[in-house]
Amino acid sequence: MTQKTIILSGINMKEGGIFTILDNCLQKISDYAEDKNLKVIALVPDASQFNYPNIEYIAFPESKKSWIKRLYYEYFYFNKLSKELQPDVWFSLHDVSPNVVAKKRFVYFHHPTIFYKSSFNDWKYNYKIGVFSILYQYLTKINLKKNHTVLVQQNWIKTEFEKLYRIKNIKVCNPEFVAFTNPKTIKLDASKMQLFYPLIARSFKNVEIIAEALQLLPDSIKNKIQISLTFAKGDSKYGDFIIRKYPLEQFNFIGKLTREEVFGYYKSMDCLIFPSKLETWGLPLSEAKAFKKPILAANLPYAKESLGDYEKVSFFDTENPKELAQLITDFVMKTTQFDGNSATFDKNDQLNDWNSIFDYLLKD
Structure with missing residues (x-):
């Protein structure tokens, strides 16, 4: 069987929920690649944060420092890198569709600001939220239709994407919960x-x-x-x-x-x-x-x-x-009567775990 190469790009995923997505993805593909003829290359902000085997790490510590550097990597440098590495699959994990050469390209979109009407406080305390809510939808559009599939996290995002960008090649991919086996013991005041x-x-x-x-x-x-x-x-x-x-x-x-x-x-x-x-x-x-x-x-x-x-x-x-x-x-007062919640959407066409996503990305 011919070896395949997949590049996972998450050069801006340094903290919070987006770091969790990157960490979970790498943890899962490390196991996934164990018994497959698969070369995995991860583009990350800091390689020292990861020690999962079966992965080659390339660090981009400058990416998070400015958007100019991020855009340089995505739209210029990655084109050169992709020609050198010749991947079968380029999977951009953080919203942007870069200029790359690959047999198949995918983008995972999970940046919510394009659907958000920014408030005064957004502009006052973090103007980037206001700027992104206006400009991110245009940045997202660049190269979007060159992707084999756009992956999104929820059905409502799929609906909004279809309306905003008039595309149909969208798959819903729920983030898979990946537990820590050794959570740190935290002692809290039991009287409260x-x-x-x-x-x-x-x-x-x-x-x-x-x-x-x-x-x-x-x-x-x-x-x-x-x-x-x-x-x-x-x-x-x-x-x-x-x-x-x-x-x-x-x-x-x-x-x-x-x-x-x-x-x-x-x-x-x-x-x-x-x-x-x-x-x-x-x-x-x-x-x-x-x-x-x-x-x-x-x-x-x-x-x-x-x-x-x-x-x-x-x-x-x-x-x-x-x-x-x-x-x-x-x-x-321990008198809560919970509302409860029920799923009201069709899960049949979703990818509900990382292994299913990898199978979909790599299938011939």
Whole structure:
């Protein structure tokens, strides 16, 4: 059997949910390639972050430092690199369709800003969100139709993509949950209800609604709550705004965590709270579901599709702190009657795990 070469490009996937996608993909293809005549080359921001066998790593540490460098790699340098490496498959894992030469090209789109109407706070605390919400749809269009298939994470994105770009070669690929086998032990104050919100502090993450909901609660409820958030002073302008405006005792700003620590919090927490206004998936929802933990989530399409069939979830309006305050009260008082959630979409034509994706990319 002739050896095939696949290039997985994730040069900008350095932190948060996008790093999780890259890490999970590499972990899975490392196992997948074990008994196959397959050469795997991963283009990553930092090769020291990965030690999965059966993969050749090429690092691009400069990519994340500026968009000029990112675009140079995608649209100029990768053309030269692809001619040298002669891949059968080039799989761009992070939204952009580069100028490359390969037998088949694929792009995995999971950047939500093209479907997002930016707010004043988005422009104030991270202007890139506002800029990307306008310009990213044009960047996405470059070379898009040269791909064999565009992979997206949810059905609602597929529908929007079909309308926006008038293409039909789209496959829905749900992110596969890949658990850590050794989550770090996290000890939390057992006298309080422990809520957890893993996030990178950006304005669309909507931490304000949690703070506003807390301020509506009586002390008898507030004193029984601790909410751990994964950012700290100095991480971002938006994070500093939250810390400054809402110096609440209930907030525990714990800073960035390793994946082992995040899974330790899932294991130890009482409930996930997830008010984000913008996600293409919402990995913490899938991860908390895997731990069978209660969830309070934004009443938005991404959250419902991410959760699929799940009983222990209730939803709230992302602009209604009073509604969230009532859900928190019910949870503390142990009187919660969960909304529950059911999958309402056809899964027959989806790719629901990484091995299925690899089979699809590599089939003749």
